[in-house]
Amino acid sequence: MASSGTSSFPGRWDVFLSFRGEDTRFNFTDHLYSALTSRGIHTFRDDEGLERGGEIQPSLLKAIEESKVSIVVFSKNYAHSQWCLDELYKIMESRREKGQIVVPVFYHVDPSDVRKQTGSFGKAFARYKKVTKERVLRWRAALTQAGGLSGWHVEHGYII
Template sequence: MAYMCSESPFSSSSSSSRHRWNYDVFLSFRGKDTRKNFTDHLYTALIQAGIHTFRDDNELPRGEEISPQLLKAIEGSRISIVVFSKHYASSRWCLDELVKILECRQKIDQVVLPIFYDTEPSDVRKQTGSYAKAFDEHEERFKEETEKVNKWRGALAEAGNLSGWGLNNEANG
């Protein structure tokens, strides 16, 4: 399924200067990897700084697609912070979020800030290491949906080329 980033009804162009933002920041992360440590600390710090931040606190049930509310939260955020962790690519929902985030980056100039948490940008960009293993499983599971898998690969390659922060071996985030 392709997700299209909506443009503001008040804008005739895709310029972010006319877009109405509902959130300052959207956090994209793999809950099992970082919810109880790094992402929790980051979210708390953003909120304490007065930054209106969206964090999905609900785990998505298996077999379900990203909710329309989550897609709207991505579209309505000025900045997306993507926390790439070892198992980020094993989640199809994280990958769908990333595709949507990068579409919004192109269409409404959303700022995307990657954080490479215990993973290397080159693993994200080239899908090596744990990312290669995740894609072996995706290619097996989504044999009939090669376009979807290729879209995920392209999104990771693009995001892995963005300037971001590397956090390795950080105690409790």
């Protein structure tokens, strides 16, 4: 999740991009970010360094809250990041409470794996034995909700 500046917000964001950096940063997400910004769409993506460490920073939470739309790029390792799952929970909360539009992109993953937490998403949850039950339940609910939304399925470089 690369740079667009996280310390100051010039106003409301048009789009917030959520993605697992190691999976899509230097390919799909960069192309998506470039396409959006070249059309004048004020798009937020967070800094690479933000994922290191503990909780989501207040500036990132504010960016989610101030966005009209969130695009969530679900990739093979998305659920392997507690950071991404916390971010998704906040996005789905903003959808519920503020009516934010959420558009999922299923990047080389089956939407049902996101919705049901199977495949690579199920493997990720098998690793979360030390995470509080409440937090895991929040993540699962957010994935189920987001996986049930209409979005794009990208497979072999094509939207299907």
